[in-house]
Amino acid sequence: MVNKEQRYIKGDKKMQTMKKSYRTTNPSPQSPVPSPSLKVYILIVFLFSFAVSVQAEAVRYALIPENPRPGEPVTIGVADTSGAISAVLMRDERRLAKTVFFAVPAEGETQSFLAAVLTVPSTVRPGAAMIRLEGAKGVVCEIPFAIAEREFESEIIALNTALTRLRTTPDPQRTAESERLWAILNKTGTESHHFGNFSPPVGSTRRTSIYGNRRVYQYASGTSDTTIHAGVDYGIPTGTAVFACGPGRVVLAQNRIITGKSVIIEHLPGIYSLYYHLDTIDVSEGTLVDVGTRLGLSGATGLATGPHLHWEIRVFGENTDPDAFLERPLIDKDAILSKIYH
Numbered sequence: 001m002v003n004k005e006q007r008y009i010k011g012d013k014k015m016q017t018m019k020k021s022y023r024t025t026n027p028s029p030q031s032p033v034p035s036p037s038l039k040v041y042i043l044i045v046f047l048f049s050f051a052v053s054v055q056a057e058a059v060r061y062a063l064i065p066e067n068p069r070p071g072e073p074v075t076i077g078v079a080d081t082s083g084a085i086s087a088v089l090m091r092d093e094r095r096l097a098k099t100v101f102f103a104v105p106a107e108g109e110t111q112s113f114l115a116a117v118l119t120v121p122s123t124v125r126p127g128a129a130m131i132r133l134e135g136a137k138g139v140v141c142e143i144p145f146a147i148a149e150r151e152f153e154s155e156i157i158a159l160n161t162a163l164t165r166l167r168t169t170p171d172p173q174r175t176a177e178s179e180r181l182w183a184i185l186n187k188t189g190t191e192s193h194h195f196g197n198f199s200p201p202v203g204s205t206r207r208t209s210i211y212g213n214r215r216v217y218q219y220a221s222g223t224s225d226t227t228i229h230a231g232v233d234y235g236i237p238t239g240t241a242v243f244a245c246g247p248g249r250v251v252l253a254q255n256r257i258i259t260g261k262s263v264i265i266e267h268l269p270g271i272y273s274l275y276y277h278l279d280t281i282d283v284s285e286g287t288l289v290d291v292g293t294r295l296g297l298s299g300a301t302g303l304a305t306g307p308h309l310h311w312e313i314r315v316f317g318e319n320t321d322p323d324a325f326l327e328r329p330l331i332d333k334d335a336i337l338s339k340i341y342h
């Protein structure tokens with residue numbers, strides 16, 4: 001990563017090198033006019049320095065938070081003129097997660113800008129990493145940052161014979177449902193419905209499992225499997241009202257083998273909320289919902305050991321900590337604008 005200051009230093013060094021070579025190649029005071037090739041060189045260096053300063057000005061960015069933990073979403077803001085199209089989380093030249101930018105329109109006195117939400121996967125280890133912004137002509141800028149430490153809890157879930165079979169027996173329908181889900185979660189729509197905080201999907205605060213738990217499923221057969229819990233479980237009786245956590249469009253309303261009666265809402269391009277194990281579904285695919293719209297009633301359909309709501313947030317296919325956006329907006333306009341424009 002070459003930051004603004006380093007770029008200027010680099011440019012200055014080039015100018016010094018050029019001056020030195022000018023003196024070396026033109027020692028005689030009688031021939032002070034640079035040769036044609038040197039003129040071209042001077043011009044190139046001048047244009048390069050200009051281009052660098054323009055680019056450095058164009059890639060002012062905001063990163064919220066600046067040191068995310070594994071499993072946490074990061075909001076990135078850049079100016080419209082940056083040309084950023086996508087962002088990739090990188091470590092050691094490996095691409096760990098990706099996302100796309102969308103326009104945040106001007107509102108009242110505020111200017112428009114580009115924003116993206118990228119998730120640090122919960123499996124990524126803490127330490128130095130980089131976010132690379134990419135545009136039509138290649139890399140727009142690289143943002144070094146550090147991923148903070150985080151501990152996750154462990155839990156063991158015993159499954160009876162029927163639930164074991166649900167997870168382990170090959171089933172073409174389950175495979176087809178999985179493919180459809182991934183096709184939805186990995187694509188990005190074009191609509192922006194919501195930039196603010198999410199609201200809790202249920203009135204209850206009783207949680208029976210939290211995000212990122214390292215889970216061991218103990219099968220009835222005696223074997224086991226390890227997974228990571230991708231959302232939050234609210235332990236609520238069957239028949240409890242479940243609400244949309246924010247405005248958006250329903251992109252899936254379907255009874256699925258593993259997740260039971262399920263609803264998925266897209267709030268921003270590539271940013272989805274998911275509601276699983278419902279007893280009834282009140283909404284249909286394609287409809288717009290507002291924050292607080294009743295999506296259905298909770299239940300224990302699909303792979304569930306008891307009545308609960310599984311609530312999950314996905315960012316470009318990657319699960320992310322749902323609590324993050326209960327506490328801060330998806331796109332904090334004021335914080336971003338104060339960093340990218342002065």
Ligand SMILES: [Zn+2]
Nearest residue numbers: 231232233310
């Ligand atoms: Zn769950």
